[in-house]
Amino acid sequence: MKRKxxxxxxxxxxxxxxxxxxxxxxxxxxxxxxxxxxxxxVPLGGWIMAFENYKPKTGLLGSxxxxxxxxxxxxxxxxxxxxxxxxxxxGVLNLVATFVMAILFAIxxxxxxxxxGKKLVQTISYMPHFxxxxxxxxxxxxxxxxxxxxxxxxxxxxxxxRAVNFFANKSFFWPIVAFANVWKETGWNAIIYLAAITSIxxxxxxxxxxxxxxxxxxxxxITLPGIKPTIMILLLMNVGNVLNAGFEVQYLLGxxxxxxxxxxxxxxxxxxGISQNDYSLGTAAGIFKSxxxxxxxxxxxxxxxxxxxxxxx
Amino acid sequence: MKRTKMKTKWPDKLFVVCNTLFMIAFVVITxxxxxNTVAISFNDGMDAVRGGIHLWPRKFVLKNYETVLHQxxxxxxxxxxxxxxxxxxxxxxVANALLAYVVSRKRFLFRSQLSLFWVITMYVNGGLIPVxxxxxxxxLTNSFWVYVIPGMISAFNMLVLRTYxxxxxxxxxxxxxxxxxxxxxxxxxxxxxxxxxxxATVALFVAVGQWNSWFDAMIYNRMRSEYTTxxxxxxxLLSSVMQQSGSANSMAAAGQGAATVTPVxxxxxxxxxxxxxxxxxxxxxxxxxxxxxxxxGVKE
Numbered sequence: 105m106k107r108k109x110x111x112x113x114x115x116x117x118x119x120x121x122x123x124x125x126x127x128x129x130x131x132x133x134x135x136x137x138x139x140x141x142x143x144x145x146v147p148l149g150g151w152i153m154a155f156e157n158y159k160p161k162t163g164l165l166g167s168x169x170x171x172x173x174x175x176x177x178x179x180x181x182x183x184x185x186x187x188x189x190x191x192x193x194x195g196v197l198n199l200v201a202t203f204v205m206a207i208l209f210a211i212x213x214x215x216x217x218x219x220x221g222k223k224l225v226q227t228i229s230y231m232p233h234f235x236x237x238x239x240x241x242x243x244x245x246x247x248x249x250x251x252x253x254x255x256x257x258x259x260x261x262x263x264x265x266r267a268v269n270f271f272a273n274k275s276f277f278w279p280i281v282a283f284a285n286v287w288k289e290t291g292w293n294a295i296i297y298l299a300a301i302t303s304i305x306x307x308x309x310x311x312x313x314x315x316x317x318x319x320x321x322x323x324x325x326i327t328l329p330g331i332k333p334t335i336m337i338l339l340l341m342n343v344g345n346v347l348n349a350g351f352e353v354q355y356l357l358g359x360x361x362x363x364x365x366x367x368x369x370x371x372x373x374x375x376x377g378i379s380q381n382d383y384s385l386g387t388a389a390g391i392f393k394s395x396x397x398x399x400x401x402x403x404x405x406x407x408x409x410x411x412x413x414x415x416x417x
Numbered sequence: 418m419k420r421t422k423m424k425t426k427w428p429d430k431l432f433v434v435c436n437t438l439f440m441i442a443f444v445v446i447t448x449x450x451x452x453n454t455v456a457i458s459f460n461d462g463m464d465a466v467r468g469g470i471h472l473w474p475r476k477f478v479l480k481n482y483e484t485v486l487h488q489x490x491x492x493x494x495x496x497x498x499x500x501x502x503x504x505x506x507x508x509x510x511v512a513n514a515l516l517a518y519v520v521s522r523k524r525f526l527f528r529s530q531l532s533l534f535w536v537i538t539m540y541v542n543g544g545l546i547p548v549x550x551x552x553x554x555x556x557l558t559n560s561f562w563v564y565v566i567p568g569m570i571s572a573f574n575m576l577v578l579r580t581y582x583x584x585x586x587x588x589x590x591x592x593x594x595x596x597x598x599x600x601x602x603x604x605x606x607x608x609x610x611x612x613x614x615x616x617a618t619v620a621l622f623v624a625v626g627q628w629n630s631w632f633d634a635m636i637y638n639r640m641r642s643e644y645t646t647x648x649x650x651x652x653x654l655l656s657s658v659m660q661q662s663g664s665a666n667s668m669a670a671a672g673q674g675a676a677t678v679t680p681v682x683x684x685x686x687x688x689x690x691x692x693x694x695x696x697x698x699x700x701x702x703x704x705x706x707x708x709x710x711x712x713x714g715v716k717e
Contacts (some may be wrong), residue, residue, distance in 0.1 A: 147543025251468025
């Protein structure tokens with residue numbers, strides 16, 4: 105409280121003298137604002153395209169205004185509905201899978217008492233995060249190919265009679281995408297939980313040990329509650345990204361055979377906007393995605409507020 | 418404290434065994450696919466089609482690497498990837514640091530407004546097509562600059578830097594000011610030297626992002642092979658592999674006509690070339706990204 109009052113008192117009134125004194129800061133801000141307007145705010149003006157029949161020839165202001173026609177087309181298009189379903193399903197699946205795995209990995213790694221082994225495992229666990237999706241999908245493609253390790257193991261242990269073509273079967277696609285995300289990000293996402301675990305008061309563990317608590321009991325009653333605030337804030341930050349999680353893997357691993365389950369909103373935008381040159385429709389689909397993302401963030405934030413948890417804003 | 422001499426109960430012992438097995442499985446699943454790709458990259462292409470190559474090549478050849486390193490596109494891609502990583506990281510670091518400095522000044526008149534202006538950009542963006550049109554009208558498409566100029570400032574990196582700068586003692590800047598130092602001097606002489614660790618973090622984030630991105634090359638510079646990047650070339654190789662997936666008669670990859678290379682083996686070699694710099698460097702940069710993430714995660 106005291107600190108707050110202090111900053112309030114220190115607020116400087118806008119006077120010529122002060123403006124002159126801060127001219128370096130003001131000039132820098134101006135440059136940054138101009139940059140921000142050009143690269144982040146001007147594109148928002150392009151949203152007008154979604155409400156007109158945009159033709160590059162006539163431009164943004166000369167094209168015919170069509171109101172909500174593009175949005176009506178979107179929601180009457182069975183492909184778009186399917187694309188929304190795919191995006192949401194894979195987004196939620198990825199979110200849950202990567203969250204659970206990262207927390208589990210952090211807790212279990214923390215239980216390793218052998219310092220060098222712990223450090224080594226952790227260093228290895230970050231590695232996939234630094235690889236691009238191109239590399240990850242390529243590696244995954246090799247592992248799941250007909251002569252890859254997965255098929256080899258399945259054949260050797262007699263689970264299947266002949267190699268499974270993982271990329272031709274629709275029911276495998278979502279789990280493959282979730283696995284790819286888990287493989288790439290578990291170690292990286294665990295960093296923040298490990299940091300949170302380190303900040304738990306060690307005396308709690310000592311007290312629990314005296315009371316005869318085993319490892320499981322300690323994890324359940326001390327570690328998990330200790331990192332709960334971190335889990336909540338990260339969950340909140342990621343809910344808004346659920347729809348953003350649907351591009352690279354799906355674009356790189358998708359093929360004609362699994363199109364019905366692999367196409368996402370971003371891929372839809374890309375196909376209509378870039379390949380078919382229907383800028384208006386592509387923009388309309390993009391706007392829909394942005395709106396849903398904002399709604400998700402606000403709703404998640406409200407839920408967090410109600411339940412008395414930390415929130416973003 | 419960690420090793421209290423207490424009798425370990427059997428559930429605890431079981432836990433330790435299971436946990437160790439879990440960690441071993443985790444390491445194997447993480448490392449195996451990568452090492453397998455390395456093995457394939459050193460193996461004869463036609464021979465690799467038969468499968469059964471695990472951690473070591475069966476018919477050792479360097480042909481795959483020769484093929485990769487003789488392709489003009491790969492060489493151009495390597496140059497461009499290095500250039501965008503170096504230039505992009507430098508520009509982003511200077512811009513984000515300066516912005517963070519401005520926003521972190523408590524007495525700055527428009528502090529909260531400028532901060533809000535940038536935080537908004539984290540949540541709303543124009544989307545693919547409006548952005549493409551803006552870049553096109555600015556003449557950024559079909560040029561190298563599209564890689565480094567548009568993504569220069571990111572609100573996330575700015576927040577990480579700002580949080581760190583706000584944690585520095587205010588008296589440092591104040592006393593310099595009393596001595597007559599201007600804001601630029603305070604930023605470059607006093608704040609920046611203290612921010613080295615967080616600068617390293619942000620530089621690392623940006624550099625990895627630059628090295629790994631491919632989408633911008635595909636969308637904005639598709640027609641310009643002189644601005645191709647390593648990752649985009651790798652992506653083209655990957656899609657050629659996917660199209661011919663499973664068929665053994667896909668020789669003569671990459672126009673070399675040599676009987677011993679296949680798209681799969683060439684792609685493996687290109688993958689190794691592309692990931693080598695990152696794999697060699699990241700273990701040494703660990704402490705930087707660990708601090709960076711913890712600052713970023715507890716923002717505000």
